[in-house]
Amino acid sequence: MIKINICKKLHLPQGNGELRIDTEIHSQSFTALYGPSGAGKTSLLRIMAGLLKPERGIIEVNGQTWLNTDKKIDLSPQKRNIGFVFQDYALFSNMTVAENLRYALPSHQSPARVEELMTTMNLQAWANLKPDVLSGGQKQRVALARALVRQPEVLLLDEPLSALDDATRSQLQQELLKVYQQYNLTTLLVSHHLPEVFKLATHVIKIEQGQLLQSGTAAQVFGWQPQDEGFYLTGEVVSVEAYSLKILVQQQLMEIKHSSQTENLKVGDKVSLQATDLLLHKLS
Amino acid sequence: MQYQPLWLTLQLAFITTGCLLVIGIPIAAWLAHSKFKLKPAVEAIISLPLVLPPSVLGFYLLLAFSPASGLGKFLNDVLGIRLVFSFTGLVISSIIYSLPFMVHPVQSGLEALPGSIREASQTLGKSSWQTFIHVLLPNIKPALFTGIVLSFAHTLGEFGLVLMIGGNIPGVTKVASIAIYDEVESLNFKAAHMYAAILLAMSFCILVAVYVVNKHLTRNRLTA
Numbered sequence: 293m294i295k296i297n298i299c300k301k302l303h304l305p306q307g308n309g310e311l312r313i314d315t316e317i318h319s320q321s322f323t324a325l326y327g328p329s330g331a332g333k334t335s336l337l338r339i340m341a342g343l344l345k346p347e348r349g350i351i352e353v354n355g356q357t358w359l360n361t362d363k364k365i366d367l368s369p370q371k372r373n374i375g376f377v378f379q380d381y382a383l384f385s386n387m388t389v390a391e392n393l394r395y396a397l398p399s400h401q402s403p404a405r406v407e408e409l410m411t412t413m414n415l416q417a418w419a420n421l422k423p424d425v426l427s428g429g430q431k432q433r434v435a436l437a438r439a440l441v442r443q444p445e446v447l448l449l450d451e452p453l454s455a456l457d458d459a460t461r462s463q464l465q466q467e468l469l470k471v472y473q474q475y476n477l478t479t480l481l482v483s484h485h486l487p488e489v490f491k492l493a494t495h496v497i498k499i500e501q502g503q504l505l506q507s508g509t510a511a512q513v514f515g516w517q518p519q520d521e522g523f524y525l526t527g528e529v530v531s532v533e534a535y536s537l538k539i540l541v542q543q544q545l546m547e548i549k550h551s552s553q554t555e556n557l558k559v560g561d562k563v564s565l566q567a568t569d570l571l572l573h574k575l576s
Numbered sequence: 577m578q579y580q581p582l583w584l585t586l587q588l589a590f591i592t593t594g595c596l597l598v599i600g601i602p603i604a605a606w607l608a609h610s611k612f613k614l615k616p617a618v619e620a621i622i623s624l625p626l627v628l629p630p631s632v633l634g635f636y637l638l639l640a641f642s643p644a645s646g647l648g649k650f651l652n653d654v655l656g657i658r659l660v661f662s663f664t665g666l667v668i669s670s671i672i673y674s675l676p677f678m679v680h681p682v683q684s685g686l687e688a689l690p691g692s693i694r695e696a697s698q699t700l701g702k703s704s705w706q707t708f709i710h711v712l713l714p715n716i717k718p719a720l721f722t723g724i725v726l727s728f729a730h731t732l733g734e735f736g737l738v739l740m741i742g743g744n745i746p747g748v749t750k751v752a753s754i755a756i757y758d759e760v761e762s763l764n765f766k767a768a769h770m771y772a773a774i775l776l777a778m779s780f781c782i783l784v785a786v787y788v789v790n791k792h793l794t795r796n797r798l799t800a
Contacts, residue, residue, distance in 0.1 A: 343695050369698040382696035386714035395710065396700040435696075442701060 293319055294446065294478065298339055298349030298359075302332055302502050311335050311346075311502040317495070319354065322472050322479045324493035326486075326513070332502040333482040337448050340480065341376050342369040353445060375439030375477075377452045381431040383423035389434050390419040396441035405441055412474070413437040413467065429460035433467060440475065447471075449481040453488065458543055465491055486514075486526050486562050487542060514564060525565040529557050539563060577767040580747055581755035582774060588663070588751060589731040592670040593678075596727045599671065600678030601720075605708065607679065608686035623680075625673045634740025637669050641741065659741075666742045666749055670731050677726040685719025686712060718790045725786045729779055 294317040302309045311332040317323050325333040338344035340351065342358070345366065351359040358367045369376075384392055393406045393415075410416050413433050423431055432452055439447060449468070453461045465488060472479055472492075483489055489496055489510055496513040498506045506513045514526070527541035537548045537557060546565075557563065607619060625633055641659035642648045651657045659665035689712060697707040713720065735753040742749025744758060752771050759768035 341695075341699055343698070369695070370701045370703065372699075374699055376696065376699040378692045378696060380690060380692055382690065382692035384693065384697075384711050384715070386711070386717075395697075395702075398701060438696075438700070 293317070293352075293354065295350065295352040296336075296340070298336070298346040298351065300332075300335060300339060300344070300346035300349070302335060306330075306501065309502045311339075313497075313499070313504050315497060315504055315507055317478065317480070317497075319478050320476050321495045322481065322493050323495040323497060324489040324510075325480060325482045325497050325499060326484060326489050327499040327505075328484060331499045333484075333499055334450055336499070337450050337480060337482050340372075340446070341374055341448055342367060342372050343376075373442065373445040375442060375444035375447045377432070377435050377439050377447070377449045379451045379454060381423070381428075381435045383431055383435055383438070385422060385424050388420050388422055389415055389426075392423065392434060392438050393441055396438050398442060401441075401443070405443070409437045409440055412471075427460075428456050429464055432456065432464060436464075436467065436471065440471065440477075445478065447477045447479045449479065451482050451484075454483075454485070461488070468492060486528070490526055514562065523567055523570065527563055527565065529559055529561045529563060532557060532559060539565070541565065577770045578746075578755070581750050581752045581771065584663075584747070584750065585732055585752040585775075588666055588670060588734075589728045591667050592674060592731045593724055593728045595667065595671050596674060596678040597724065600675060600723065600727075601682055601713075603675075604679045604682035604723075605686060605712075607683045623676050626676050630673065630734070630736030631740060633673060634669070634737040637665075637672070637737070638740050641665055641668075661741075661743050661745060661749060663742075663748055666738060666751075669737055669741045670734060673734065673737050674727045674730045677730045678723040681719045681723040681726065682716065685716030688719075689715055717793045721789055721793065722786060725782055729782045732775065732778060732782075 296317070297314040298311070300311040302311050309332075313332075313336055325336060327333050335344060339346050339349070339359075346359070346361070348361045349359055350357070350361070353372075357363075357365050358372050359365060384395065387395060390406070390410065393409060394403070397403060397406055410419060413436065415434060415437055418426060418430065418434070423434060426434065436452070452468075453464050456464065468479075468481075469492060471477070481489075481492060493510055496506075496508065496510050497504060498513050525541045527539040527546065529537060530540045530545070531538040535549060539546045539548060548565075603622070607615065607622075612618070638660060639645055640647050641651075643652045643658070643660075648659065651659060657664060659668060693711060693715065694707055697711045698704075702710070733753060734751070735757070738749065738751055738754060739757075742751075742754075744750050744754050750758070752775055756768050756771045756775075759765070759771065
């Protein structure tokens with residue numbers, strides 16, 4: 293269990309504000325920190341990692357105090373057993389892929405850990421290449437493997453897939469799920485990509501302007517109750533016209549006839565689509 | 577023409593550059609990462625040799641090193657070190673004179689690195705020292721090389737400062753630039769030509785080396 297109760301002054305796009313979060317995160321959960329840009333998601337993740345100091349606060353991870361400003365406890369990032377994956381990969385250009393992973397290996401740990409991760413993440417082919425020749429998706433796989441070498445208690449992912457194209461993004465989401473299921477790591481993901489949050493997270497914390505708005509499962513947070521049958525999609529309203537509504541779902545545009553349900557919607561709203569009567573046609 | 581001034585020049589340049597590596601890199605690292613309020617003042621002091629006439633710096637150092645001053649008296653009486661008109665004095669004044677040529681490129685190199693690299697190393701459990709040695713320094717090789725070469729080349733070309741602090745003592749403080757001046761004063765143009773040509777060739781080769789090696793270092797980032 294992770295207990296977080298922190299307060300930190302923020303310079304938000306709308307002016308100065310405050311990040312004030314008081315929540316608990318279950319061990320071995322995959323929690324998404326969801327919210328618009330500048331909401332304070334990344335700041336919260338950096339505070340967890342010890343890379344940013346809050347004015348006041350407490351962070352306890354599985355009974356161990358990482359931060360307690362009243363008791364003047366503030367573990368350095370080195371002493372918090374975390375894996376951190378950055379948006380810009382933060383790979384070391386002077387080392388090869390294998391050397392990046394070996395650098396992360398603590399002295400007491402067997403080098404077999406590096407070999408295991410190289411195999412799990414399919415990195416062997418690039419082992420002796422420098423990171424600068426890899427594509428964005430390949431770099432992020434290396435960064436993810438490197439973050440896992442230490443066998444962290446908590447894996448912190450700061451918008452790791454935001455710079456990638458859709459196909460690579462989808463592929464890496466599968467990798468993240470695989471890693472999460474294989475190592476049972478408590479994982480925190482910063483994302484403002486709704487389909488990604490639905491696909492990966494077991495739990496969602498919604499943050500806006502530094503405040504925790506809601507927390508729960510994705511369905512609870514986004515106000516959507518799944519039924520026993522049917523299929524569900526999430527998307528974003530891109531146009532509202534007199535008799536129709538256009539919604540972007542997974543990069544595909546869908547048009548829906550106007551009805552009483554859609555009257556209050558405006559462009560930019562996130563929506564979920566649900567259908568129970570499916571008509572299936574064989575195409576070939 | 578004698579080879580001793582050239583040999584002395586090279587000795588001075590190597591020793592000064594070696595000392596600057598030890599002194600300049602920590603100063604550059606501190607300047608790159610510090611949020612100290614008086615940092616601009618420290619940066620200005622380090623950069624002063626860039627704008628001051630060497631004779632001004634030489635004059636103040638001469639006063640400071642002189643046995644008549646408190647520092648000079650202490651060094652002379654207590655430690656038995658004489659800095660005026662000695663090779664040791666030349667080395668110390670050269671270090672002060674060439675400090676910005678080491679500090680500036682290294683500081684710029686460190687500041688240009690993305691902060692996430694340093695943070696990534698910290699989150700992997702590595703100390704600041706390990707991060708600096710294994711991650712930060714190897715990633716600023718071109719800047720480091722530029723700092724080394726510029727410090728070396730700048731020391732080769734010193735004149736005013738050397739003349740003020742060291743004078744013109746053969747085998748002790750008479751470096752190549754002083755020897756040229758000396759030979760011209762004696763109307764011995766042939767020897768002056770030889771010294772000048774050697775210094776010119778050395779400076780040219782050093783600068784060519786900077787460009788070639790930096791190109792090579794940049795290309796090497798992409799391959800193992």
